[in-house]
Amino acid sequence: MIAKVQNFIGEVMAEMKKVSWTxxxxxxxSTLIVVFSSVLLGVFVAVIDLVLSKGVSIILK
Numbered sequence: 052m053i054a055k056v057q058n059f060i061g062e063v064m065a066e067m068k069k070v071s072w073t074x075x076x077x078x079x080x081s082t083l084i085v086v087f088s089s090v091l092l093g094v095f096v097a098v099i100d101l102v103l104s105k106g107v108s109i110i111l112k
Contacts, residue, residue, distance in 0.1 A: 073081075
C-alpha cells in the first residue's frame, strides 16, 4: 500500500515538472483583465437594472 502511494507521488511530481507554468507577468495581466471585465460587467448590469426599475415604476404609477 505504501509503495503504491510513493509510486503515485513520484508520478505526480514527474507530471508537475512537465507543466508549462505561466510567468508572473502573464498571471498579473490575466488577473487584471478578469478584474476589469468583472467590474465593467457589474456596472453594466447595475445601470440596466436601474433603468428597468425606473421604467417599471413610471409605468406602474
